[in-house]
Amino acid sequence: MRYLLLCLMLLAGPALAVQPDEVLSDPALEARARDISKILRCPVCQGETIDESNAPISRDLRLYLRERLVAGDSDDQAVDAVVDRFGEYVLFEPRAKGINWLLYLAGPLMALLGVVIGWQFIRSRAIAEQPAAQQAETLTDDEKARLDRIMRD
Amino acid sequence: MIAEIGHFALILAFAVAIFQMIVPMIGATKGWSGWIDSARPAAIAQFGLIAVSFAALTVAFVTSDFSLKLVYENSHTAKPLIYKISGVWGNHEGSMLLWVLILALFGAAAAVFDANLPPSLRARVLSVQGAIGVAFLAFILFTSNPFWRLENAPFNGRDLNPLLQDPGLAFHPPFLYLGYVGLSMAFSFAVAALIEGRVDAAWARWVRPWTLAAWVFLTIGIALGSWWAYYELGWGGFWFWDPVENASFMPWLIAAALLHSAIVVEKREVLKSWTILLAIMAFAFSLIGTFIVRSGIITSVHSFASDPERGVFILAILGVFVGGALVLYTIRATSMQAKGVFAPVSREGGLVLNNILLAVSCFVVFIGTVWPLIAEMLWDRKLSVGPPFFEKAFTPFMIVTAIVLPLGAIIPWKRGQLRRVAAPLRGALLFAAAIMALVFAISTGHSALAVIGAGLGAWLIAGSVVDLWLRTGNSGWSRLRRLPRADWGKAVSHGGLGVTFIGVSLLMAWQVEDIRVAQVGQGFDVAGYHITLEDVQERPGPNYDATVATMRVDKDGRQVALLHPEKRVYTVQGMPTTEAAIQNGFFRDIYLVIGDPQQGGGWAVRSYIKPFANWIWLGCALMALGGMISLSDRRYRVAAGARQPAPLAQPAE
Numbered sequence: 001m002r003y004l005l006l007c008l009m010l011l012a013g014p015a016l017a018v019q020p021d022e023v024l025s026d027p028a029l030e031a032r033a034r035d036i037s038k039i040l041r042c043p044v045c046q047g048e049t050i051d052e053s054n055a056p057i058s059r060d061l062r063l064y065l066r067e068r069l070v071a072g073d074s075d076d077q078a079v080d081a082v083v084d085r086f087g088e089y090v091l092f093e094p095r096a097k098g099i100n101w102l103l104y105l106a107g108p109l110m111a112l113l114g115v116v117i118g119w120q121f122i123r124s125r126a127i128a129e130q131p132a133a134q135q136a137e138t139l140t141d142d143e144k145a146r147l148d149r150i151m152r153d
Numbered sequence: 154m155i156a157e158i159g160h161f162a163l164i165l166a167f168a169v170a171i172f173q174m175i176v177p178m179i180g181a182t183k184g185w186s187g188w189i190d191s192a193r194p195a196a197i198a199q200f201g202l203i204a205v206s207f208a209a210l211t212v213a214f215v216t217s218d219f220s221l222k223l224v225y226e227n228s229h230t231a232k233p234l235i236y237k238i239s240g241v242w243g244n245h246e247g248s249m250l251l252w253v254l255i256l257a258l259f260g261a262a263a264a265v266f267d268a269n270l271p272p273s274l275r276a277r278v279l280s281v282q283g284a285i286g287v288a289f290l291a292f293i294l295f296t297s298n299p300f301w302r303l304e305n306a307p308f309n310g311r312d313l314n315p316l317l318q319d320p321g322l323a324f325h326p327p328f329l330y331l332g333y334v335g336l337s338m339a340f341s342f343a344v345a346a347l348i349e350g351r352v353d354a355a356w357a358r359w360v361r362p363w364t365l366a367a368w369v370f371l372t373i374g375i376a377l378g379s380w381w382a383y384y385e386l387g388w389g390g391f392w393f394w395d396p397v398e399n400a401s402f403m404p405w406l407i408a409a410a411l412l413h414s415a416i417v418v419e420k421r422e423v424l425k426s427w428t429i430l431l432a433i434m435a436f437a438f439s440l441i442g443t444f445i446v447r448s449g450i451i452t453s454v455h456s457f458a459s460d461p462e463r464g465v466f467i468l469a470i471l472g473v474f475v476g477g478a479l480v481l482y483t484i485r486a487t488s489m490q491a492k493g494v495f496a497p498v499s500r501e502g503g504l505v506l507n508n509i510l511l512a513v514s515c516f517v518v519f520i521g522t523v524w525p526l527i528a529e530m531l532w533d534r535k536l537s538v539g540p541p542f543f544e545k546a547f548t549p550f551m552i553v554t555a556i557v558l559p560l561g562a563i564i565p566w567k568r569g570q571l572r573r574v575a576a577p578l579r580g581a582l583l584f585a586a587a588i589m590a591l592v593f594a595i596s597t598g599h600s601a602l603a604v605i606g607a608g609l610g611a612w613l614i615a616g617s618v619v620d621l622w623l624r625t626g627n628s629g630w631s632r633l634r635r636l637p638r639a640d641w642g643k644a645v646s647h648g649g650l651g652v653t654f655i656g657v658s659l660l661m662a663w664q665v666e667d668i669r670v671a672q673v674g675q676g677f678d679v680a681g682y683h684i685t686l687e688d689v690q691e692r693p694g695p696n697y698d699a700t701v702a703t704m705r706v707d708k709d710g711r712q713v714a715l716l717h718p719e720k721r722v723y724t725v726q727g728m729p730t731t732e733a734a735i736q737n738g739f740f741r742d743i744y745l746v747i748g749d750p751q752q753g754g755g756w757a758v759r760s761y762i763k764p765f766a767n768w769i770w771l772g773c774a775l776m777a778l779g780g781m782i783s784l785s786d787r788r789y790r791v792a793a794g795a796r797q798p799a800p801l802a803q804p805a806e
């Protein structure tokens with residue numbers, strides 16, 4: 001959040017992101033432009049999309065993107081064109097290519113690992129013997145009485 | 154003079170914290186009762202001294218003492234009083250002072266209220282708490298001292314960032330810190346238990362209220378920040394998956410997991426070592442959050458390298474405490490044997506699944522947050538990970554969580570049967586299906602997000618109602634009123650999560666936006682509302698100039714609202730802010746923003762209809778409320794047969 005502040009602070013300028021004069025007359029094309037704008041990052045702000053950003057460069061990016069769409073680019077082609085110019089930094093959703101696969105697989109892999117470990121633990125609990133004798137060893141009578149009192153409440 | 158007293162008190166607090174770190178720990182090891190008992194007065198004295206220091210800084214801000222560098226840089230005489238006060242923590246140095254103040258507050262609360270704790274455990278807990286205090290007091294005194302003077306006091310200050318001059322943001326940081334720092338108590342309890350080598354039901358009962366309190370504060374803090382972003386940033390976004398937001402969200406997720414696993418330890422004496430690990434990780438994520446926010450490392454590895462002093466210091470604190478605790482954990486974890494036995498389909502099993510889901514979703518947030526850093530360090534690639542990634546990677550885990558939650562909440566301990574559990578939930582399932590059908594029928598675009606989100610939300614809410622009803626054993630209202638508060642807390646929190654689900658999904662799916670140039674006197678239609686720009690005026694504020702529009706909103710020829718969106722320019726920093734005008738409604742917000750005058754006449758105007766927006770924060774409020782109800786449960790107040798009615802539940806208020 002602070003970075004948003006910082007960004008807004010540095011860029012004293014117009015108070016709106018998408019300006020009325022940028023909006024394309026074709027609503028379908030404009031909707032596509034808005035959707036793409038939401039995955040492109042403002043190159044000079046922290047963590048804002050070009051759709052939200054007030055920075056002049058974001059306006060340039062928005063206009064360039066619309067230019068491409070009007071020229072007949074598909075969504076992917078338009079995004080490629082922007083990335084070619086400004087680098088993969090502007091892409092808020094890294095392409096699932098090369099090492100970035102790790103980023104996308106990290107969550108599912110961890111979930112799998114968690115489920116396997118969790119299942120093994122649960123299985124071990126299901127077949128474990130109640131170590132009653134041990135419990136008597138580790139708690140003194142006094143502590144046990146106290147614990148009983150706690151558990152009763 | 155007052156600033157010097159504050160500075161001196163801070164140095165004294167540092168000395169007391171060193172004493173509190175060392176003496177009680179030695180006492181507890183050797184069994185010297187005098188040394189053990191010294192922990193309590195030390196914790197209280199440390200809090201008192203830091204409170205004096207904080208008060209001194211507050212006085213400096215309120216009286217606009219610009220001979221202090223910090224006050225000069227962050228305040229101004231024309232600023233309203235409330236923002237002079239909130240300006241104390243609206244900057245790095247002051248917010249760190251608030252951090253240690255709250256840290257010491259929790260330590261003192263543990264010293265005063267936890268009268269039932271075995272003395273040696275309390276001594277160790279307070280000693281660990283003291284050690285954290287030492288680290289952060291050193292951080293403040295050596296890298297971020299708020300009491301530096303300027304040689305020549307300037308005539309006026311540079312003012313606080315205008316975006317921070319807002320009631321929502323004035324109280325956002327203190328709540329977040331209460332949450333972050335509250336988790337230090339769970340950490341201290343975990344380390345103390347590892348040193349003592351035993352974790353039992355009583356330990357879980359002591360640690361749970363602290364975790365619950367921290368989680369409640371985190372919930373409120375995050376919700377306040379999100380609500381602020383919604384109305385202040387001018388386009389009505391509520392969550393941006395910004396690294397700084399993620400920094401607060403990760404401890405929240407882990408704290409939620411810890412809350413649930415501590416229940417299992419308390420009731421069944423299993424999941425002990427996992428719970429200890431979670432307690433360590435919860436605080437570790439708080440520290441990681443502090444590191445991310447304070448070091449600027451996420452901005453760029455290079456900006457970090459150019460001014461590494463503070464970042465390295467926090468990294469060292471992180472390494473020493475978390476590393477140390479994890480080493481201790483690996484040595485001692487094996488000694489914590491599970492006692493309870495349970496079948497896979499049981500409450501225990503459900504809570505294990507809850508913990509897996511919460512921990513993995515936290516991991517997803519973490520990897521997404523640090524991925525740009527890893528990519529830059531290892532492969533020299535500058536890339537970004539933002540909302541589209543998190544929405545895809547995080548949402549599935551939340552969906553699974555929501556599906557299984559109502560089942561897990563009512564399944565019996567030890568051994569249950571899915572079919573039997575599912576039977577009473579048939580009504581809830583039917584309700585959720587009806588809501589899904591309704592949403593499907595209303596949506597024009599037939600968005601899957603709206604249908605699934607609203608269905609899951611309805612399922613969660615109805616599931617909570619069923620949960621409460623089952624607890625009464627079908628004996629009706631009279632029993633309902635006498636249910637333990639913990640049962641109420643659980644149902645309210647789970648229901649709150651459902652409300653937030655509905656709010657988020659319907660807002661995202663159904664929001665309508667309109668951007669246009671509007672002439673004064675001209676009206677236009679947005680989603681069935683007729684909006685007229687009636688007037689635009691210049692109006693000066695206390696420390697800003699405002700452009701105020703008057704806009705009328707009609708529906709079916711009847712006036713619904715008269716709204717006044719503003720555009721402000723704060724004179725000292727020359728910075729513009731938008732003040733959206735919002736008409737809050739239960740089912741929709743009307744959200745209007747006035748922009749710049751256009752060359753051909755007229756004004757840029759943005760209008761939004763935001764359905765169910767309030768449900769997002771209503772749900773958060775319910776979650777926090779549920780936590781508070783749970784905290785007030787009798788079994789925490791009378792924990793371990795207390796003689797004095799110690800209000801354990803309100804240590805941090």
